[in-house]
Amino acid sequence: MLEIRGLSKSFGGVKATDDVTLDFADGSLTAVIGPNGAGKSTFFNLITGALKPDRGKILLNGLDMAGRSPPDIVRHGIGRAFQVASIFPSLTVHQTMLAAVGADQRRASVIHRRFPLAETRDRAEHTMELLGLAGKRRRSAATLSHGDQKLLDIALALVLDPKVLLLDEPTAGMGTEERWRMIDKVRELWEREKITVVFIEHDMDIVFKIAPEIVVLCYGRILATGTPDAIRRNDAVIEAYLGTDHHAEAPV
Amino acid sequence: MTELQAERAGAEVQRVEASRSRYFDLLIALVAFAVLALLPVLFNSKALLDFVIRCSAFGLFATSLNLLVGYTGLTSFGHGMFFGLGAYGFGLTMQRTGVPVPVAFVATLLITTVIATAIGAICVRLKEIYFAFVTLAFQMLIHSTILSWASLTGGDQGLRGGIPRPAFLGIDLSNHVHLYVVSCALLVIGLLLMRQIAQSPFGYTLRMIRDNATRASFIGIDVWRAKLTIFVLAALFASTGGIIMALFVSGAYPEFAYWTISGEGIFINMLGGVTTFLGPMVGTVLLLILNDTVTRLTEYYGIVLGIVILFFAIGLRKGLMDFVVEWYAQRHHDAERG
Numbered sequence: 325m326l327e328i329r330g331l332s333k334s335f336g337g338v339k340a341t342d343d344v345t346l347d348f349a350d351g352s353l354t355a356v357i358g359p360n361g362a363g364k365s366t367f368f369n370l371i372t373g374a375l376k377p378d379r380g381k382i383l384l385n386g387l388d389m390a391g392r393s394p395p396d397i398v399r400h401g402i403g404r405a406f407q408v409a410s411i412f413p414s415l416t417v418h419q420t421m422l423a424a425v426g427a428d429q430r431r432a433s434v435i436h437r438r439f440p441l442a443e444t445r446d447r448a449e450h451t452m453e454l455l456g457l458a459g460k461r462r463r464s465a466a467t468l469s470h471g472d473q474k475l476l477d478i479a480l481a482l483v484l485d486p487k488v489l490l491l492d493e494p495t496a497g498m499g500t501e502e503r504w505r506m507i508d509k510v511r512e513l514w515e516r517e518k519i520t521v522v523f524i525e526h527d528m529d530i531v532f533k534i535a536p537e538i539v540v541l542c543y544g545r546i547l548a549t550g551t552p553d554a555i556r557r558n559d560a561v562i563e564a565y566l567g568t569d570h571h572a573e574a575p576v
Numbered sequence: 577m578t579e580l581q582a583e584r585a586g587a588e589v590q591r592v593e594a595s596r597s598r599y600f601d602l603l604i605a606l607v608a609f610a611v612l613a614l615l616p617v618l619f620n621s622k623a624l625l626d627f628v629i630r631c632s633a634f635g636l637f638a639t640s641l642n643l644l645v646g647y648t649g650l651t652s653f654g655h656g657m658f659f660g661l662g663a664y665g666f667g668l669t670m671q672r673t674g675v676p677v678p679v680a681f682v683a684t685l686l687i688t689t690v691i692a693t694a695i696g697a698i699c700v701r702l703k704e705i706y707f708a709f710v711t712l713a714f715q716m717l718i719h720s721t722i723l724s725w726a727s728l729t730g731g732d733q734g735l736r737g738g739i740p741r742p743a744f745l746g747i748d749l750s751n752h753v754h755l756y757v758v759s760c761a762l763l764v765i766g767l768l769l770m771r772q773i774a775q776s777p778f779g780y781t782l783r784m785i786r787d788n789a790t791r792a793s794f795i796g797i798d799v800w801r802a803k804l805t806i807f808v809l810a811a812l813f814a815s816t817g818g819i820i821m822a823l824f825v826s827g828a829y830p831e832f833a834y835w836t837i838s839g840e841g842i843f844i845n846m847l848g849g850v851t852t853f854l855g856p857m858v859g860t861v862l863l864l865i866l867n868d869t870v871t872r873l874t875e876y877y878g879i880v881l882g883i884v885i886l887f888f889a890i891g892l893r894k895g896l897m898d899f900v901v902e903w904y905a906q907r908h909h910d911a912e913r914g
Binding site for chain 2: 413419424431480
């Protein structure tokens with residue numbers, strides 16, 4: 325279980341995350357939404373160690389992750405994918421997966437053996453199959469399509485066998501059809517892998533269709549949390565973010 | 577075949593392929609060493625042997641620099657300090673303690689490890705241009721120390737009086753052919769070890785750091801530790817290059833630790849290319865040939881070198897080996913397409 329307690333972060337006078345307290349149950353799928361500048365990515369950066377919080381706790385199964393380094397947090401089971409696909413351009417898909425599994429198995433510093441290590445093969449293979457990248461294993465990451473690069477980014481997080489997977493706008497920069505394909509894949513992964521998935525998303529149709537739980541952030545604070553229905557009916561959310569398009573009476 | 581059997585077979589194939597590539601490298605190294613060892617028998621040329629000894633010293637130095645520049649994305653402007661450190665460390669140990677050559681060799685590598693760890697711990701925290709300039713600053717610090725600590729280093733005159741080279745295990749390094757064979761052996765062993773580093777899981781960790789250090793840390797890699805490790809390892813090979821040079825000239829001079837040595841290392845890498853393992857070795861041979869021929873023909877060596885740099889930097893936009901490999905891959909690709 326991931327518990328956020330009183331998490332705060334300021335940049336100068338701007339409170340990017342302001343006393344956020346949240347629980348993400350094991351195996352839950354939660355969407356984080358909010359207007360631009362609401363502090364969604366900062367929230368992810370704090371959880372994953374890219375930023376150190378000013379105050380607050382990030383408890384993963386009771387263990388405080390606040391202020392730890394990204395490698396340490398990753399090793400405890402919080403993986404993430406980025407808004408802009410964050411990959412290794414010169415490596416092939418297969419090499420990327422094998423190297424990531426090696427890193428997870430604490431074998432990134434092995435010098436006396438040759439790459440790839442045989443024991444990294446199965447997990448790399450499994451993840452490539454899961455994300456539909458097995459057929460592109462020999463392609464260098466730089467030559468993949470935007471959608472496949474996003475999938476590879478997710479695969480990089482997933483191959484580490486995380487307990488919690490944070491996806492920062494998995495559909496960013498995609499066309500309508502590709503967005504739905506990607507989000508179906510995210511849902512499929514969540515159902516199959518039984519991990520806690522938290523994702524940031526701007527497309528409200530997608531959010532309301534697939535997320536059982538929604539968190540709305542605004543100016544770094546939690547504006548509302550709840551089911552899609554509850555969020556649709558929440559006046560504060562309608563006023564601050566949704567407008568009337570996604571109101572309860574509006575067709576979804 | 578069951579799924580489990582298929583997986584085991586796949587893992588076995590991968591293991592066999594990995595060890596095959598290692599044995600292939602070993603075979604090439606043995607053939608290269610045999611060819612080099614035969615040169616004194618085939619050609620009675622002291623100049624040729626001198627050339628190969630210098631190639632060994634600078635080849636180790638330049639290839640180790642490529643572990644930083646090409647494989648890790650750390651452009652060091654101060655790598656030459658470890659070349660100088662190797663030459664002075666070895667020379668001083670031999671002059672002052674009179675220990676056998678192998679002991680002095682190990683002692684020099686130990687000294688290099690300590691100093692490289694201290695300098696690296698500071699430098700590898702920095703990024704790009706800051707890393708480049710702080711390494712340069714440390715190089716200038718070491719160079720200044722060599723100049724000013726004249727009672728130990730001989731100051732601007734360098735280590736005078738020659739370096740004692742007592743025979744060990746039947747090897748007499750004051751004998752030119754012996755020195756030549758030992759230099760070649762150190763080169764081949766050094767290249768083999770660096771090749772192993774480059775092709776190991778750690779080598780791929782370095783590639784990931786070069787491509788995207790932030791992402792590497794988000795898959796659990798301790799980027800600082802990996803950078804420090806390769807910084808120290810590269811320093812050890814550069815130091816070995818310096819030891820060969822000290823043995824060759826039987827002394828050590830402040831120029832060995834001057835920034836121009838680092839500049840030559842960068843130039844060698846530009847010349848030979850950084851995307852192939854042997855690029856810096858090819859660059860070393862090219863630079864030394866250029867050096868030897870151009871200085872014989874004209875006093876305007878710098879102008880010729882400048883033109884060559886411009887040709888590679890602006891004309892080819894890559895090193896010679898990078899160009900050859902790309903050209904070959906393109907040809908192969910075209911042939912496959914019919």
